[in-house]
Amino acid sequence: MAPETLTPERILAATEDVLRRHGPAKATVVDVARALGVSHGSVYRHFRTKAALRGAVTKRWLDRTTARLAEVVAADEPPAVKLRHWLSTLFEAKRHKAGDDPELFATYSVLTGEQNDVVDAHIAELTSQLTAILQQGVACGEFDISDLPATARAVFEATAHFHDPVYAPEWSRPDAGPAFDAVVSLVVRGIVACRPGVS
Template identity: 45%
Template sequence: MTPPEATAPVGETGRMTDTSGLSPERILDVAEETIRRYGPTKATVVDVARALGVSHGSVYRYYPSKVALRDAVAERWLARVSTPLGEIAGSAEPAPARLRRWLRELSGTKRRMAREDPELFDTFHRIATAARGVVTGHLDILAGQLALIVADGVAAGDLVADDADRAGRTLLQATARFHHPAHVAEWADPALDDDFTAVIDVLLRGLGAR
């Protein structure tokens, strides 16, 4: 029996459409381009389907609504930030140095995205802001990665913290100026790197870093 994704449904014009190459990743690739072209409020599932050359029903098989599709786009965009950070969090580097590198990577990634394509950065920030559940999950991932580093540091005697989870979330909140898109207008400040270093130094001293 032919699987649903391999069938060729009738498109909106009455012609058969080939969905054999359709996949969640392919849909998200085109959805990102469509959102960039039309904007997050005007882009529709029909626009994405048209760009893919399939019926909108074919897209709905993977993403049952416009909200679900936008959430998936936001989740993938945020994963581009959190995935490399996860590799740093899980490395064998001493916790204080690892913590400093993780926070620099987060700040540097966000600032680079905003600098290289400010329009796209703003677009995806608006999408992510609307997908509150996705953003909450993303922040939980980031705080969890920081908590892992802190817990490793405590175990090695390099850091002091009564609650690694709370410490991880506090570190994320305390450095928001350097990575949260709400502060994007401040990222061109020539003194930002010096301010960032000063904040990290204070935070590490607060954790009793050796």
């Protein structure tokens, strides 16, 4: 049987496995190449440096959440409902990542600290999604917002306690859900237009 073609996706999947086993401090490109049964030069043909590989695997990890959130943006829901849905999907995605595989979450917390450009692009994409939801609300008269990008950023920062990894140890607390609901309700009340029946 012919050997499987070496693709960036295969390299990134192997890199994630290596990171899970060895952690970010000890994982090397040689370890990734060994896991794939290729030379480290073959890996470098796809990712020119170790930093580029780590940046790509970090982006891949973050993009899983972004893709789920994009589905919410495209959903056929009233904007206020969609905003709550988007924020709860973000919170649940982060909470599951932290709780389901704590070692890998800790690894990626280290990597995101190293990959400022990747993280900045991720946050820009998330706030762009928020802006799209807010724009939908303004267009149908449900939201009263004068500066969409600034408001999207404010919503993102106001809910940071429920998606910034620094707060991960608190996400499993019994009061985390009610606290999240209270913050989201406050945020939504702050942007809805003053008309009956919208909450």
